[in-house]
Amino acid sequence: MNLPKNLKYSKDHEWVIIKDNIATVGITDFAQKELGDIVFFDLETLDEEVKEDDVIGTIEAVKTVSDIFSPVAGTVVELNEKIETDPELVNSDPYGEGWLVKIEIEEGASTEHLLDSNGYKALVTP
Amino acid sequence: MELKKTALYKKHIELGAKMVPFAGYEMPLSYTSLIEEHKAVRNSVGMFDVSHMGEFMVKGPQALSLVQKLTSNDVTKLSNGKAQYSCFPNKTGGIIDDLLVYQIKEEVYMLVVNASNIVKDWDWIIKNNTENAIVENHSDNTSLFALQGPLALNVLQQLTKEQLSEIPYYSFRIGEVAGISDVIISATGYTGSGGFELYVSNENATALWDAIISAGTEENIIPVGLGARDTLRLEMGYCLYGNDIDDTTSPLEAGLSWITKLDKPFINADYLAKQKQQGVQKKLVGFEMIERGIPRKDYEICNAAGEVIGKVTSGGQSPNLSKGIGMGYVSSSFSKIDTEIYIQIRKKKIKAVIKKLPFIKI
Numbered sequence: 001m002n003l004p005k006n007l008k009y010s011k012d013h014e015w016v017i018i019k020d021n022i023a024t025v026g027i028t029d030f031a032q033k034e035l036g037d038i039v040f041f042d043l044e045t046l047d048e049e050v051k052e053d054d055v056i057g058t059i060e061a062v063k064t065v066s067d068i069f070s071p072v073a074g075t076v077v078e079l080n081e082k083i084e085t086d087p088e089l090v091n092s093d094p095y096g097e098g099w100l101v102k103i104e105i106e107e108g109a110s111t112e113h114l115l116d117s118n119g120y121k122a123l124v125t126p
Numbered sequence: 127m128e129l130k131k132t133a134l135y136k137k138h139i140e141l142g143a144k145m146v147p148f149a150g151y152e153m154p155l156s157y158t159s160l161i162e163e164h165k166a167v168r169n170s171v172g173m174f175d176v177s178h179m180g181e182f183m184v185k186g187p188q189a190l191s192l193v194q195k196l197t198s199n200d201v202t203k204l205s206n207g208k209a210q211y212s213c214f215p216n217k218t219g220g221i222i223d224d225l226l227v228y229q230i231k232e233e234v235y236m237l238v239v240n241a242s243n244i245v246k247d248w249d250w251i252i253k254n255n256t257e258n259a260i261v262e263n264h265s266d267n268t269s270l271f272a273l274q275g276p277l278a279l280n281v282l283q284q285l286t287k288e289q290l291s292e293i294p295y296y297s298f299r300i301g302e303v304a305g306i307s308d309v310i311i312s313a314t315g316y317t318g319s320g321g322f323e324l325y326v327s328n329e330n331a332t333a334l335w336d337a338i339i340s341a342g343t344e345e346n347i348i349p350v351g352l353g354a355r356d357t358l359r360l361e362m363g364y365c366l367y368g369n370d371i372d373d374t375t376s377p378l379e380a381g382l383s384w385i386t387k388l389d390k391p392f393i394n395a396d397y398l399a400k401q402k403q404q405g406v407q408k409k410l411v412g413f414e415m416i417e418r419g420i421p422r423k424d425y426e427i428c429n430a431a432g433e434v435i436g437k438v439t440s441g442g443q444s445p446n447l448s449k450g451i452g453m454g455y456v457s458s459s460f461s462k463i464d465t466e467i468y469i470q471i472r473k474k475k476i477k478a479v480i481k482k483l484p485f486i487k488i
Binding site: 036037039040042044058060062063065091 | 144353419443
């Protein structure tokens with residue numbers, strides 16, 4: 001299982017990388033495999049304030065649909081426009097070009113609940 | 127309840143398939159990518175294990191009258207080597223199951239039913255078998271493969287002396303394939319891309335599968351799972367039992383009047399004749415999304431005024447059209463082609479339009 005060590009993970013199968021106060025968020029390799037061919041990310045909260053665990057959008061695969069939850073509290077400031085035209089990037093490069101959104105973390109919001117790669121691995125290993 | 131496995135179960139695991147529970151069986155959903163598998167069937171050839179389907183034999187001098195009574199299509203139109211699509215109407219205006227009826231020979235019929243309905247269908251047949259026809263359930267001993275796509279014939283012809291190009295659509299032969307005798311080679315399928323369905327006994331299933339996969343090397347044959355089977359049939363507007371038809375939908379509402387032959391007697395024909403005369407209240411339609419969104423089963427269908435006029439029964443992203451398509455029941459007054467409708471997707475009403483089926487021309 002591909003789980004980069006420099007990323008943090010949520011129990012809802014998102015990965016997060018934090019630089020300054022901006023969290024870049026995507027879905028894990030495990031999640032993209034489970035969903036299968038991804039065709040559309042419906043971001044419902046651009047420019048909105050969200051709480052931790054709020055639904056920020058919905059990811060549509062050919063056969064199934066899954067909510068994406070905010071791993072941190074903050075404001076959704078950017079959508080990856082590349083996946084608007086090439087949603088398959090989420091399958092082919094989930095930790096790179098297939099990122100979903102950037103969230104400006106609310107001042108004082110906690111990120112301590114996020115898992116490291118070993119913690120996430122334990123969660124998804126049967 | 128423990129899930130059943132088809133004879134090819136180990137093969138699917140070896141191939142790395144994503145296995146899912148389906149109709150009481152552990153079945154392959156996809157092997158690599160659903161879109162890739164879908165496109166292989168549309169453009170070249172793919173191979174499905176659909177051995178979960180049920181097979182019943184009805185035999186003897188009473189066979190014809192029993193099958194004629196149970197099914198809505200006209201069995202007397204069949205001859206040896208011919209098959210027809212049909213359904214079992216129930217007594218309350220709904221459908222017990224949809225099925226294929228094969229005339230193997232005089233007084234011998236094979237009924238191919240949905241895996242999820244094997245028990246229900248069997249009970250229904252036995253309960254209505256006042257003719258005392260001989261009825262046998264071969265489901266657990268029979269494997270079924272669907273070799274589908276424009277290159278299916280090229281692949282299969284390498285393995286048999288039967289002249290496959292001479293088997294018309296909805297016809298079959300019983301012959302030798304890859305050294306295995308008594309394989310039913312049926313020019314049918316659930317994809318719209320042509321090809322064959324092959325019925326074989328479980329003990330020869332793996333050998334037949336392997337022979338076909340090897341023969342298809344040049345055509346780049348790949349195994350295809352149930353995920354692509356669903357998107358392929360949806361693009362053709364074929365009904366899926368449990369989604370688009372069920373115990374509460376009539377064949378006339380479902381657009382299946384072409385297999386509802388009201389000029390012959392069958393169970394509940396009088397009710398359906400009356401319904402036809404009076405006109406149906408709701409109709410199954412196909413629709414395509416105009417705005418971006420993917421319709422899913424059970425989403426509400428609304429009119430321009432925002433009133434609920436129906437419900438989605440099947441939906442998803444069409445790999446060929448790269449847009450959302452679906453089927454659903456709407457009030458008959460909204461069922462005309464080109465009518466604009468709205469699908470309630472989460473908090474939004476997304477615009478769609480009613481389209482003639484099939485969605486794609488092949």
